[in-house]
Amino acid sequence: MRIPRIYHPAPLDAGNEIALSEEAANHVGRVLRMGPGQRLELFDGTDLTFAAEITQADKKNVHVRIHTARDDSRESPLHLHLGQVMSRGEKMEFTIQKAVELGVNVITPLFSERCGVKLDAERLAKKIQQWQKIAIAACEQCGRNRIPEVRQAMTLEAWCAEQDRGLKLNLHPRADHSINTLPLPVERVRLLIGPEGGLSADEISMTARYGFTDILLGPRVLRTETTALTAITALQVRFGDLG
Template sequence: MRIPRIYHPEALHSHQRLQLSEDAANHVGRVLRMAVGQQILLFDGSNHTFLADIVEASKKQVTVETSVGELDDRESPLDIHLGQVLSRGEKMEFTIQKSIELGVNTITPLISERCGVKLDNERLEKKLLQWQKIAIAACEQCGRNRIPEIRPVMTLTEWLAEPSDALKLNLHPRASQSINRLTLPITKVRLLIGPEGGLSAAEIAQASADNFTDILLGPRVLRTETTALTAITALQVRFGDLG
């Protein structure tokens, strides 16, 4: 049986006795129904993992004791910052989950002219907490030991204007350049993915003015969530650690 991977929000140390967080304890004690003597693998975002023995367990509280921590670096050499315009329903959650599995380091949710999602500040705050939990769960599942940053929602204009030394790419169905034509080496990418209705002409012009290069994925028009994952995969194959 695979040893469950569990994120711990505080710094871990070797030979440490500690209580799991409420969410982790619920998952280990109530969902997995693990008992004293069984083991879990803890990580705290430091790129280290700690094998831990369960020493006390109930449905509400789980206490463990860690062994010696080990460095376990599974991060891609390619640093990807995804700027994703908000998408409807579960599509945004899907994009966040899968892009993290594919190795994205930072995600900034964006609001654009044609963004179909309208949320007030309170609901945006709740969404951000939900997205952060999705990021943690994705890392637990895929084996990453650093938690990618989910930044607060901002406007596309604000995000485009942020200073960055990364290669800036905008996926556009009428672009003439493909990812395969990008010049090696590339270690940092700032990737813009528009909404379901696409970016407006003014936004495309603004992206170009802010030094974003239009990139074409292929002859077919993809949905926004498909576009993000396809582009990330193509970038990781060419410049990262896939394939």
């Protein structure tokens, strides 16, 4: 059986005994039904992982003893900030999960003219919390030890106006450039992915004013969630650690 990886939202030290967070304890105790003597791998958002053993477990609380720590850096040399116009239903969750697996560092949900998601402040706050949990779960599954941040949602123009020393890219079906024609080296990318209906002409003009470069992925029209993952993969192959 594979040793479960569990995120702990506080610094860890070898030799200590700790109580897992409520959410982690529920997963270990209720879902996995693990008990004393069984092993876990913990990580705390640094490049360290920790071998641990369960000492106490019930339906609400799980205590573990941390035995050893080791360096385990798995981050790409490419820093990727994904600006994703929010999509409906499970598509946004899917995009966040897979973007984390592919190495994205920061995700900002965006509102645009053609964004199909309408949420009040309370529901939006809950969504952000849910998406951050999805990012954590994706790290537990894929082996990443640093947790990508899911930021508060903002308007497309406010996000485009933020200062960023990296390369700014906007996917556009009639662009003249492809990812393979971008000059090397690139260490930081701010990647904009629009809604299912695409960005409006005014929004495309606005991105150009803020220094975004239009790029083309290929001859076929992709869904928004497919576009994000295809672009991230292509960027990691050219500038990051895939392939």
